[in-house]
Amino acid sequence: MSGSLLFPASGGAKFARKSVKAIRFAYHGCANRPFYHIVVMEKKAPRNGHVIEQLGSYDPMANVHGEKLCAINVERVTHWIGEGTTVSTPCAILFGLAGLLPIHPRSYMTAWRNRRQQRENPQKESKINSNADAS
Secondary structure (H helix, E strand, C coil): CCEEEEEECCCCCCEECCCCCEEEEEEECCCCCCCCEEEEEEECCEEEEEEEEEEEEEEEEEEEHHHHHHHHCHHHHHHHHCCCCCCCHHHHHHHHHHHCCCHHHHHHHHHHHHHHHHHHHHHHHHHHHHHHHHH
């Protein structure tokens, strides 16, 4: 066996040491029911291609308690980030909310837009209510 191929303990797939790797989502859901695995893959691999290692899972659909469930193996994520692996934007947003990375600027923009929308909606509702009271 050549020294440039590795067999990781938890992934089982071969990968070249010098290939560019990325931490990203792999889709494993059904129609109208998304579910993602947080995985390390070669950057140019297809979305559900050969996985080097699975680092966690993410369920974006809120459960009965209004929670979006996420499981992350923090030790392995920090290992791969230390190895120089790139992190996709959706994973960077999730890791920022989990406290592994700094909060992504897109999270700030989403929060800002949501606050602005909440400020504007009560004003519209009060106008509708005042028009209904006047007639």
